[in-house]
Amino acid sequence: MANYMELLSFGDSGWGDELASGVLVTVTLALATLPLGLLIGFLIAVAKNSTEPLLRNAAHVYTTIFRGLPELLTLFLIYYGGQMAMSALWRLLFGHAFEVNSYLAGMIALALVFSSYASEVFLSAFRGITLGQYEGAYALGLSRSRTMLLVILPQLVRLALPGLSNLWLNLLKDTSLVSIIGLTDLLRNTNIAVGVTKQAFFFFFVACSLYLMMSIISSFGLRRVSAWAERGQGRR
Amino acid sequence: MTYVDAPSTERPPAAARRRWTAARVTGLLLMALWALLGLSIVYMLVAGYDPEKIARYGPRILNGIWVTLHLVVLSILLGALISIPVAIGRLSHNPIIGGIAFGYSYFFRGTPLLAQTFLVYYGAGQFTAALKAVGLWMFFRDAYFCAVLTFSLNTAAYQAEILAGAIRAVPSGQWQAADSLGLRPFTTMFKIILPQALITALRPYGNEVILMIKASAIASIITVLDLMGQTRYAFSKTYDLQIYIWAAVIYLITVEVLRRLWEMMERRLTRHLRR
Incomplete structure:
Protein backbone atom coordinates (compact mmCIF):
# COMPACT_ATOMS: atom_id res chain seq x y z
CA MET A 1 0.00 0.00 0.00
CA GLU A 18 2.49 13.87 -14.19
CA LEU A 19 -1.06 12.65 -13.64
CA ALA A 20 -2.10 16.06 -12.33
CA SER A 21 -0.68 17.85 -15.36
CA GLY A 22 -2.48 15.27 -17.52
CA VAL A 23 -5.75 16.08 -15.81
CA LEU A 24 -5.09 19.75 -16.46
CA VAL A 25 -4.53 19.14 -20.19
CA THR A 26 -7.67 16.99 -20.39
CA VAL A 27 -9.82 19.60 -18.65
CA THR A 28 -8.44 22.58 -20.58
CA LEU A 29 -8.86 20.74 -23.88
CA ALA A 30 -12.49 19.98 -23.06
CA LEU A 31 -13.09 23.54 -21.87
CA GLU A 52 -34.69 27.41 -46.94
CA PRO A 53 -34.27 23.79 -48.11
CA LEU A 54 -30.73 24.32 -49.42
CA LEU A 55 -29.52 25.55 -46.06
CA ARG A 56 -31.31 22.73 -44.24
CA ASN A 57 -29.77 20.09 -46.45
CA ALA A 58 -26.28 21.54 -46.09
CA ALA A 59 -26.67 21.35 -42.32
CA HIS A 60 -27.98 17.77 -42.46
CA VAL A 61 -24.98 16.65 -44.52
CA TYR A 62 -22.71 18.03 -41.80
CA THR A 63 -24.50 16.10 -39.05
CA THR A 64 -24.68 12.89 -41.05
CA ILE A 65 -20.94 12.94 -41.66
CA PHE A 66 -19.68 13.80 -38.20
CA ARG A 67 -22.18 11.70 -36.31
CA GLY A 68 -21.54 8.71 -38.55
CA LEU A 69 -17.75 8.67 -38.41
CA PRO A 70 -15.96 7.11 -35.46
CA GLU A 71 -14.45 9.87 -33.32
CA LEU A 72 -11.05 8.25 -33.68
CA LEU A 73 -11.28 8.37 -37.48
CA THR A 74 -12.36 12.02 -37.45
CA LEU A 75 -9.36 12.77 -35.28
CA PHE A 76 -6.95 10.96 -37.62
CA LEU A 77 -8.49 12.59 -40.69
CA ILE A 78 -8.06 16.04 -39.17
CA TYR A 79 -4.60 15.32 -37.80
CA TYR A 80 -3.02 13.57 -40.80
CA GLY A 81 -5.17 15.25 -43.44
CA GLY A 82 -4.55 18.65 -41.88
CA GLN A 83 -0.85 17.86 -41.65
CA MET A 84 -0.67 16.99 -45.35
CA ALA A 85 -2.81 19.90 -46.53
CA MET A 86 -1.06 22.48 -44.37
CA SER A 87 2.37 21.15 -45.27
CA ALA A 88 1.59 21.39 -48.98
CA LEU A 89 0.27 24.91 -48.51
CA TRP A 90 3.19 26.00 -46.35
CA ARG A 91 5.76 24.55 -48.75
CA LEU A 92 4.09 26.49 -51.53
CA LEU A 93 4.07 29.73 -49.53
CA PHE A 94 7.18 29.64 -47.35
CA GLY A 95 9.20 26.74 -48.68
CA HIS A 96 9.28 24.69 -45.49
CA ALA A 97 7.06 22.09 -43.84
CA PHE A 98 4.42 22.77 -41.24
CA GLU A 99 3.93 20.93 -37.99
CA VAL A 100 0.27 20.49 -37.05
CA ASN A 101 -0.29 21.05 -33.38
CA SER A 102 -1.91 17.95 -31.90
CA TYR A 103 -3.76 20.12 -29.38
CA LEU A 104 -5.35 22.15 -32.16
CA ALA A 105 -6.13 19.05 -34.24
CA GLY A 106 -7.74 17.41 -31.21
CA MET A 107 -9.73 20.52 -30.47
CA ILE A 108 -11.05 20.80 -34.03
CA ALA A 109 -11.95 17.12 -34.28
CA LEU A 110 -13.70 17.12 -30.91
CA ALA A 111 -15.55 20.33 -31.80
CA LEU A 112 -16.78 18.80 -35.06
CA VAL A 113 -18.17 15.77 -33.24
CA PHE A 114 -19.57 17.80 -30.35
CA SER A 115 -21.25 20.36 -32.61
CA SER A 116 -22.98 17.76 -34.76
CA TYR A 117 -24.58 16.21 -31.67
CA ALA A 118 -25.23 19.63 -30.11
CA SER A 119 -27.06 20.79 -33.22
CA GLU A 120 -29.60 17.98 -32.72
CA VAL A 121 -30.05 18.99 -29.10
CA PHE A 122 -30.55 22.64 -30.05
CA LEU A 123 -32.92 21.65 -32.84
CA SER A 124 -35.23 19.73 -30.53
CA ALA A 125 -35.02 22.65 -28.08
CA PHE A 126 -36.10 24.99 -30.89
CA ARG A 127 -39.11 22.76 -31.48
CA GLY A 128 -40.03 23.19 -27.81
CA ILE A 129 -40.47 26.95 -28.22
CA THR A 130 -43.92 27.90 -29.45
CA LEU A 131 -44.46 30.12 -32.46
CA GLY A 132 -46.26 32.62 -30.22
CA GLN A 133 -42.94 33.59 -28.67
CA TYR A 134 -41.65 34.76 -32.05
CA GLU A 135 -44.93 36.43 -32.93
CA GLY A 136 -45.09 38.20 -29.58
CA ALA A 137 -41.54 39.48 -29.98
CA TYR A 138 -42.20 40.71 -33.54
CA ALA A 139 -45.42 42.36 -32.38
CA LEU A 140 -43.37 44.27 -29.82
CA GLY A 141 -41.21 45.51 -32.66
CA LEU A 142 -38.06 43.53 -31.84
CA SER A 143 -35.81 42.84 -34.79
CA ARG A 144 -35.09 39.23 -35.78
CA SER A 145 -31.66 39.18 -34.20
CA ARG A 146 -32.89 40.77 -30.97
CA THR A 147 -35.78 38.32 -30.83
CA MET A 148 -33.31 35.48 -31.09
CA LEU A 149 -30.96 36.97 -28.51
CA LEU A 150 -33.44 38.27 -25.94
CA VAL A 151 -36.47 36.03 -26.27
CA ILE A 152 -35.58 32.71 -27.85
CA LEU A 153 -32.03 32.04 -26.63
CA PRO A 154 -32.79 32.30 -22.87
CA GLN A 155 -35.58 29.76 -23.27
CA LEU A 156 -33.45 27.62 -25.55
CA VAL A 157 -30.74 27.31 -22.91
CA ARG A 158 -33.20 25.87 -20.44
CA LEU A 159 -34.60 23.35 -22.91
CA ALA A 160 -31.23 22.31 -24.30
CA LEU A 161 -29.38 22.03 -21.01
CA PRO A 162 -30.12 18.36 -20.16
CA GLY A 163 -28.95 17.23 -23.60
CA LEU A 164 -25.91 19.49 -23.52
CA SER A 165 -24.95 18.17 -20.08
CA ASN A 166 -24.76 14.66 -21.51
CA LEU A 167 -22.70 15.93 -24.42
CA TRP A 168 -20.27 17.63 -22.04
CA LEU A 169 -19.73 14.36 -20.17
CA ASN A 170 -19.16 12.61 -23.50
CA LEU A 171 -16.71 15.31 -24.54
CA LEU A 172 -14.76 14.84 -21.34
CA LYS A 173 -14.44 11.13 -22.12
CA ASP A 174 -13.68 11.67 -25.81
CA THR A 175 -10.68 13.83 -24.95
CA SER A 176 -8.92 10.57 -24.02
CA LEU A 177 -8.61 9.85 -27.75
CA VAL A 178 -6.13 12.70 -28.27
CA SER A 179 -3.60 10.70 -26.25
CA ILE A 180 -3.17 8.60 -29.40
CA ILE A 181 -1.93 11.53 -31.46
CA GLY A 182 0.62 12.32 -28.81
CA LEU A 183 -1.00 14.98 -26.68
CA THR A 184 0.14 14.53 -23.08
CA ASP A 185 -3.30 14.30 -21.53
CA LEU A 186 -4.24 12.14 -18.55
CA LEU A 187 -4.32 8.87 -20.45
CA ARG A 188 -1.04 9.51 -22.26
CA ASN A 189 0.78 10.30 -19.03
CA THR A 190 -0.75 7.21 -17.48
CA ASN A 191 0.60 5.17 -20.37
CA ILE A 192 4.06 6.61 -19.77
CA ALA A 193 3.82 5.81 -16.08
CA VAL A 194 2.80 2.24 -16.92
CA GLY A 195 5.70 1.91 -19.33
CA VAL A 196 8.15 2.83 -16.60
CA THR A 197 6.64 1.19 -13.53
CA LYS A 198 4.88 -1.85 -15.12
CA GLN A 199 1.98 -1.28 -12.72
CA ALA A 200 -0.60 -1.30 -15.52
CA PHE A 201 -3.75 -2.23 -13.60
CA PHE A 202 -3.04 0.16 -10.77
CA PHE A 203 -2.32 3.17 -12.95
CA PHE A 204 -5.18 2.63 -15.39
CA PHE A 205 -7.49 2.17 -12.45
CA VAL A 206 -6.27 5.47 -11.03
CA ALA A 207 -6.80 7.12 -14.43
CA CYS A 208 -10.35 5.74 -14.63
CA SER A 209 -11.04 7.02 -11.12
CA LEU A 210 -9.75 10.45 -12.08
CA TYR A 211 -12.04 10.52 -15.11
CA LEU A 212 -14.89 9.43 -12.86
CA MET A 213 -14.03 12.19 -10.42
CA MET A 214 -14.07 14.73 -13.25
CA SER A 215 -17.54 13.60 -14.33
CA ILE A 216 -18.83 13.66 -10.74
CA ILE A 217 -17.56 17.22 -10.28
CA SER A 218 -19.09 18.18 -13.64
CA SER A 219 -22.41 16.68 -12.60
CA PHE A 220 -22.45 18.85 -9.49
CA GLY A 221 -21.56 21.91 -11.53
CA LEU A 222 -24.17 21.10 -14.13
CA ARG A 223 -26.81 20.68 -11.47
CA ARG A 224 -26.13 24.24 -10.33
CA VAL A 225 -26.25 25.52 -13.91
CA SER A 226 -29.54 23.74 -14.40
CA ALA A 227 -30.93 25.25 -11.19
CA TRP A 228 -29.88 28.64 -12.54
CA ALA A 229 -31.56 27.98 -15.89
CA GLU A 230 -34.77 26.82 -14.20
CA ARG A 231 -34.91 29.82 -11.86
CA GLY A 232 -37.79 31.40 -13.80
CA GLN A 233 -39.88 28.25 -13.72
CA GLY A 234 -41.13 28.40 -10.15
CA ARG A 235 -41.30 25.46 -7.79
CA ARG A 236 -42.61 22.18 -9.08
CA MET B 1 -70.82 58.34 -67.02
CA THR B 2 -68.45 56.32 -69.00
CA TYR B 3 -68.72 52.68 -69.11
CA VAL B 4 -65.65 50.70 -70.02
CA ASP B 5 -66.30 47.25 -71.22
CA ALA B 6 -62.86 46.50 -72.51
CA PRO B 7 -61.21 43.34 -71.28
CA SER B 8 -58.60 44.11 -68.74
CA THR B 9 -55.16 44.34 -70.22
CA GLU B 10 -53.60 43.71 -66.87
CA ARG B 11 -51.89 40.35 -66.56
CA PRO B 12 -52.54 38.20 -63.59
CA PRO B 13 -49.84 38.65 -61.00
CA ALA B 14 -46.78 36.54 -61.75
CA ALA B 15 -46.20 33.59 -59.46
CA ALA B 16 -44.21 34.80 -56.49
CA ARG B 17 -40.60 34.30 -57.38
CA ARG B 18 -38.31 32.86 -54.76
CA ARG B 19 -36.21 35.74 -53.57
CA TRP B 20 -32.49 35.60 -53.09
CA THR B 21 -32.53 35.83 -49.33
CA ALA B 22 -29.35 35.65 -47.28
CA ALA B 23 -30.37 32.18 -46.12
CA ARG B 24 -30.74 30.96 -49.68
CA VAL B 25 -27.37 32.35 -50.75
CA THR B 26 -25.67 30.84 -47.71
CA GLY B 27 -27.39 27.52 -48.33
CA LEU B 28 -26.31 27.52 -51.94
CA LEU B 29 -22.73 28.38 -51.03
CA LEU B 30 -22.58 25.68 -48.37
CA MET B 31 -24.07 23.06 -50.70
CA ALA B 32 -21.55 24.09 -53.34
CA LEU B 33 -18.82 23.66 -50.75
CA TRP B 34 -20.04 20.16 -49.87
CA ALA B 35 -20.30 19.28 -53.56
CA LEU B 36 -16.78 20.55 -54.12
CA LEU B 37 -15.50 18.54 -51.19
CA GLY B 38 -17.33 15.44 -52.37
CA LEU B 39 -16.05 15.83 -55.92
CA SER B 40 -12.49 16.38 -54.78
CA ILE B 41 -12.68 13.25 -52.67
CA VAL B 42 -14.06 11.27 -55.60
CA TYR B 43 -11.34 12.75 -57.80
CA MET B 44 -8.71 11.85 -55.23
CA LEU B 45 -9.96 8.28 -55.03
CA VAL B 46 -10.13 7.93 -58.81
CA ALA B 47 -6.86 9.70 -59.61
CA GLY B 48 -5.03 7.88 -56.87
CA TYR B 49 -6.38 4.49 -57.93
CA ASP B 50 -3.49 2.12 -57.63
CA PRO B 51 -4.17 -1.52 -58.54
CA GLU B 52 -1.12 -2.65 -56.65
CA LYS B 53 -2.25 -1.01 -53.41
CA ILE B 54 -5.77 -2.36 -53.87
CA ALA B 55 -4.39 -5.84 -54.40
CA ARG B 56 -2.16 -5.57 -51.36
CA TYR B 57 -4.46 -3.82 -48.89
CA GLY B 58 -7.95 -4.49 -50.31
CA PRO B 59 -8.25 -7.99 -48.85
CA ARG B 60 -6.88 -6.76 -45.53
CA ILE B 61 -9.52 -4.01 -45.39
CA LEU B 62 -12.28 -6.50 -46.26
CA ASN B 63 -11.02 -8.76 -43.51
CA GLY B 64 -11.03 -5.75 -41.20
CA ILE B 65 -14.69 -5.07 -41.98
CA TRP B 66 -15.47 -8.66 -41.09
CA VAL B 67 -13.57 -8.39 -37.79
CA THR B 68 -15.36 -5.13 -36.93
CA LEU B 69 -18.73 -6.74 -37.67
CA HIS B 70 -18.31 -9.77 -35.47
CA LEU B 71 -16.64 -7.73 -32.76
CA VAL B 72 -19.69 -5.45 -32.66
CA VAL B 73 -22.30 -8.22 -32.93
CA LEU B 74 -20.64 -10.33 -30.26
CA SER B 75 -20.23 -7.34 -27.90
CA ILE B 76 -23.83 -6.21 -28.36
CA LEU B 77 -25.23 -9.70 -27.73
CA LEU B 78 -23.02 -10.40 -24.70
CA GLY B 79 -23.76 -6.89 -23.45
CA ALA B 80 -27.50 -7.55 -23.76
CA LEU B 81 -27.08 -10.70 -21.64
CA ILE B 82 -25.07 -8.88 -18.96
CA SER B 83 -27.44 -5.92 -19.03
CA ILE B 84 -30.41 -8.01 -17.81
CA PRO B 85 -29.14 -8.60 -14.25
CA VAL B 86 -27.79 -5.03 -14.14
CA ALA B 87 -31.17 -3.63 -15.18
CA ILE B 88 -32.90 -5.79 -12.56
CA GLY B 89 -30.44 -4.40 -10.03
CA ARG B 90 -31.15 -0.84 -11.16
CA LEU B 91 -34.89 -1.43 -10.65
CA SER B 92 -34.46 -3.26 -7.35
CA HIS B 93 -35.69 -1.64 -4.14
CA ASN B 94 -32.89 -3.30 -2.18
CA PRO B 95 -30.33 -0.53 -1.52
CA ILE B 96 -27.33 -2.89 -1.66
CA ILE B 97 -28.27 -4.53 -4.97
CA GLY B 98 -29.35 -1.17 -6.36
CA GLY B 99 -26.10 0.40 -5.21
CA ILE B 100 -23.95 -2.26 -6.84
CA ALA B 101 -25.84 -1.96 -10.13
CA PHE B 102 -25.62 1.83 -9.97
CA GLY B 103 -21.88 1.69 -9.26
CA TYR B 104 -21.32 -0.68 -12.19
CA SER B 105 -23.28 1.47 -14.56
CA TYR B 106 -21.71 4.69 -13.27
CA PHE B 107 -18.18 3.39 -13.64
CA PHE B 108 -18.62 2.13 -17.19
CA ARG B 109 -20.57 5.17 -18.35
CA GLY B 110 -18.38 7.70 -16.58
CA THR B 111 -14.95 6.62 -17.82
CA PRO B 112 -13.59 6.62 -21.38
CA LEU B 113 -13.87 3.34 -23.25
CA LEU B 114 -10.23 3.71 -24.24
CA ALA B 115 -9.14 3.80 -20.60
CA GLN B 116 -11.32 0.77 -19.82
CA THR B 117 -9.79 -1.11 -22.73
CA PHE B 118 -6.29 -0.33 -21.48
CA LEU B 119 -7.33 -1.33 -17.97
CA VAL B 120 -8.42 -4.78 -19.14
CA TYR B 121 -5.77 -5.44 -21.77
CA TYR B 122 -2.64 -4.03 -20.14
CA GLY B 123 -3.98 -4.41 -16.61
CA ALA B 124 -4.32 -8.16 -17.10
CA GLY B 125 -0.59 -8.28 -17.81
CA GLN B 126 0.06 -7.36 -14.19
CA PHE B 127 -1.66 -10.56 -13.06
CA THR B 128 -0.05 -12.92 -15.57
CA ALA B 129 0.94 -15.48 -12.93
CA ALA B 130 -2.48 -15.55 -11.28
CA LEU B 131 -4.29 -15.72 -14.61
CA LYS B 132 -2.04 -18.55 -15.78
CA ALA B 133 -2.81 -20.42 -12.58
CA VAL B 134 -6.55 -20.34 -13.25
CA GLY B 135 -6.10 -20.96 -16.98
CA LEU B 136 -7.48 -17.61 -18.11
CA TRP B 137 -4.23 -16.27 -19.50
CA MET B 138 -5.01 -17.57 -22.97
CA PHE B 139 -8.10 -15.38 -22.91
CA PHE B 140 -6.50 -12.17 -21.65
CA ARG B 141 -3.42 -12.54 -23.82
CA ASP B 142 -5.51 -12.07 -26.95
CA ALA B 143 -6.32 -8.43 -27.74
CA TYR B 144 -9.49 -9.47 -29.55
CA PHE B 145 -10.96 -11.22 -26.52
CA CYS B 146 -10.00 -8.30 -24.30
CA ALA B 147 -11.75 -5.92 -26.68
CA VAL B 148 -14.90 -8.10 -26.70
CA LEU B 149 -14.87 -8.30 -22.90
CA THR B 150 -14.42 -4.54 -22.42
CA PHE B 151 -16.97 -3.59 -25.07
CA SER B 152 -19.53 -6.05 -23.66
CA LEU B 153 -19.13 -4.71 -20.14
CA ASN B 154 -19.31 -1.15 -21.44
CA THR B 155 -22.38 -1.58 -23.64
CA ALA B 156 -24.05 -3.64 -20.89
CA ALA B 157 -24.01 -0.57 -18.66
CA TYR B 158 -25.67 1.56 -21.34
CA GLN B 159 -28.13 -1.15 -22.32
CA ALA B 160 -29.08 -1.69 -18.69
CA GLU B 161 -29.93 2.00 -18.37
CA ILE B 162 -32.00 1.84 -21.57
CA LEU B 163 -33.85 -1.25 -20.39
CA ALA B 164 -34.42 0.00 -16.85
CA GLY B 165 -35.56 3.40 -18.11
CA ALA B 166 -37.99 1.81 -20.55
CA ILE B 167 -39.46 -0.47 -17.89
CA ARG B 168 -39.84 2.49 -15.54
CA ALA B 169 -41.63 4.39 -18.29
CA VAL B 170 -44.45 1.82 -18.44
CA PRO B 171 -47.31 3.35 -16.40
CA SER B 172 -47.81 1.71 -13.00
CA GLY B 173 -51.46 1.14 -13.89
CA GLN B 174 -50.28 -1.67 -16.16
CA TRP B 175 -48.73 -3.47 -13.18
CA GLN B 176 -51.82 -2.91 -11.05
CA ALA B 177 -54.16 -4.10 -13.79
CA ALA B 178 -52.10 -7.25 -14.28
CA ASP B 179 -52.08 -7.78 -10.50
CA SER B 180 -55.83 -7.44 -10.27
CA LEU B 181 -56.23 -9.99 -13.07
CA GLY B 182 -54.25 -12.38 -10.90
CA LEU B 183 -51.30 -12.73 -13.29
CA ARG B 184 -48.07 -13.97 -11.82
CA PRO B 185 -45.20 -11.42 -11.73
CA PHE B 186 -43.28 -13.46 -14.32
CA THR B 187 -46.18 -13.43 -16.76
CA THR B 188 -46.82 -9.75 -16.09
CA MET B 189 -43.21 -8.94 -16.89
CA PHE B 190 -42.96 -10.92 -20.10
CA LYS B 191 -46.47 -10.50 -21.50
CA ILE B 192 -47.45 -7.02 -20.33
CA ILE B 193 -44.51 -4.86 -19.34
CA LEU B 194 -41.63 -5.90 -21.60
CA PRO B 195 -43.56 -5.70 -24.90
CA GLN B 196 -44.49 -2.10 -24.08
CA ALA B 197 -41.08 -1.23 -22.68
CA LEU B 198 -39.18 -2.59 -25.68
CA ILE B 199 -41.03 -0.25 -28.02
CA THR B 200 -39.82 2.71 -25.97
CA ALA B 201 -36.36 1.17 -25.89
CA LEU B 202 -36.18 0.52 -29.62
CA ARG B 203 -34.73 3.86 -30.65
CA PRO B 204 -32.10 4.07 -27.88
CA TYR B 205 -31.08 0.49 -28.69
CA GLY B 206 -30.52 1.50 -32.29
CA ASN B 207 -28.40 4.43 -31.16
CA GLU B 208 -26.41 2.13 -28.93
CA VAL B 209 -25.65 -0.23 -31.82
CA ILE B 210 -24.43 2.71 -33.89
CA LEU B 211 -22.34 4.03 -31.01
CA MET B 212 -20.83 0.57 -30.62
CA ILE B 213 -19.85 0.40 -34.29
CA LYS B 214 -18.12 3.74 -33.93
CA ALA B 215 -16.53 2.84 -30.62
CA SER B 216 -15.22 -0.45 -31.99
CA ALA B 217 -12.55 1.59 -33.79
CA ILE B 218 -10.89 1.86 -30.39
CA ALA B 219 -10.02 -1.84 -30.57
CA SER B 220 -7.43 -0.92 -33.18
CA ILE B 221 -5.40 0.85 -30.49
CA ILE B 222 -4.76 -2.43 -28.69
CA THR B 223 -3.60 -4.07 -31.94
CA VAL B 224 -6.89 -5.68 -32.99
CA LEU B 225 -6.89 -5.63 -36.78
CA ASP B 226 -10.44 -4.46 -37.33
CA LEU B 227 -11.41 -2.03 -40.10
CA MET B 228 -9.68 0.81 -38.28
CA GLY B 229 -6.69 -1.37 -37.39
CA GLN B 230 -6.15 -2.49 -40.98
CA THR B 231 -6.56 1.09 -42.12
CA ARG B 232 -3.94 2.28 -39.66
CA TYR B 233 -1.63 -0.52 -40.76
CA ALA B 234 -2.03 0.34 -44.43
CA PHE B 235 -1.54 4.05 -43.70
CA SER B 236 1.62 3.40 -41.73
CA LYS B 237 3.02 1.51 -44.75
CA THR B 238 1.96 3.93 -47.48
CA TYR B 239 1.31 7.37 -45.92
CA ASP B 240 -1.59 7.58 -48.33
CA LEU B 241 -4.52 9.55 -46.90
CA GLN B 242 -6.87 7.84 -49.36
CA ILE B 243 -6.97 4.82 -47.10
CA TYR B 244 -8.49 6.84 -44.28
CA ILE B 245 -11.01 8.27 -46.70
CA TRP B 246 -11.99 4.78 -47.83
CA ALA B 247 -12.43 3.78 -44.19
CA ALA B 248 -14.53 6.89 -43.55
CA VAL B 249 -16.76 6.04 -46.52
CA ILE B 250 -17.20 2.47 -45.30
CA TYR B 251 -18.07 3.55 -41.75
CA LEU B 252 -20.47 6.20 -43.00
CA ILE B 253 -22.27 3.78 -45.29
CA THR B 254 -22.52 1.14 -42.56
CA VAL B 255 -23.92 3.58 -40.02
CA GLU B 256 -26.31 5.19 -42.47
CA VAL B 257 -27.66 1.86 -43.76
CA LEU B 258 -28.13 0.62 -40.22
CA ARG B 259 -29.91 3.83 -39.22
CA ARG B 260 -32.34 3.55 -42.15
CA LEU B 261 -32.98 -0.15 -41.48
CA TRP B 262 -33.66 0.60 -37.85
CA GLU B 263 -36.06 3.36 -38.78
CA MET B 264 -37.94 0.97 -41.08
CA MET B 265 -38.09 -1.64 -38.37
CA GLU B 266 -39.35 0.90 -35.86
CA ARG B 267 -42.06 2.06 -38.23
CA ARG B 268 -43.14 -1.52 -38.79
CA LEU B 269 -43.18 -2.41 -35.09
CA THR B 270 -45.08 0.70 -34.02
CA ARG B 271 -47.68 0.63 -36.80
CA HIS B 272 -50.44 -0.19 -34.30
CA LEU B 273 -49.68 3.06 -32.45
CA ARG B 274 -50.16 5.30 -35.46
CA ARG B 275 -53.49 6.74 -36.40
Missing part, protein backbone atom coordinates in the same frame (compact mmCIF):
# COMPACT_ATOMS: atom_id res chain seq x y z
CA ALA A 2 2.80 2.38 0.97
CA ASN A 3 4.43 1.39 -2.29
CA TYR A 4 1.35 2.51 -4.22
CA MET A 5 1.18 5.77 -2.28
CA GLU A 6 4.75 6.46 -3.27
CA LEU A 7 3.93 5.78 -6.93
CA LEU A 8 1.33 8.52 -6.73
CA SER A 9 3.45 11.02 -4.82
CA PHE A 10 4.46 14.31 -6.36
CA GLY A 11 8.12 14.77 -7.23
CA ASP A 12 10.83 12.70 -8.88
CA SER A 13 9.94 9.29 -7.49
CA GLY A 14 6.16 9.45 -7.97
CA TRP A 15 3.80 10.03 -10.83
CA GLY A 16 1.35 12.29 -9.03
CA ASP A 17 2.54 15.46 -10.71
CA ALA A 32 -11.47 24.99 -24.97
CA THR A 33 -13.56 22.77 -27.23
CA LEU A 34 -16.84 23.58 -25.51
CA PRO A 35 -17.45 27.18 -26.74
CA LEU A 36 -16.36 26.30 -30.28
CA GLY A 37 -18.61 23.24 -30.35
CA LEU A 38 -21.55 25.12 -28.86
CA LEU A 39 -21.22 27.96 -31.35
CA ILE A 40 -20.98 25.69 -34.41
CA GLY A 41 -23.74 23.47 -33.05
CA PHE A 42 -26.03 26.44 -32.53
CA LEU A 43 -25.39 27.81 -36.03
CA ILE A 44 -26.04 24.38 -37.55
CA ALA A 45 -29.28 24.13 -35.58
CA VAL A 46 -30.38 27.55 -36.83
CA ALA A 47 -29.61 26.38 -40.36
CA LYS A 48 -31.63 23.19 -39.84
CA ASN A 49 -34.51 25.27 -38.55
CA SER A 50 -34.47 27.48 -41.64
CA THR A 51 -37.29 27.56 -44.18
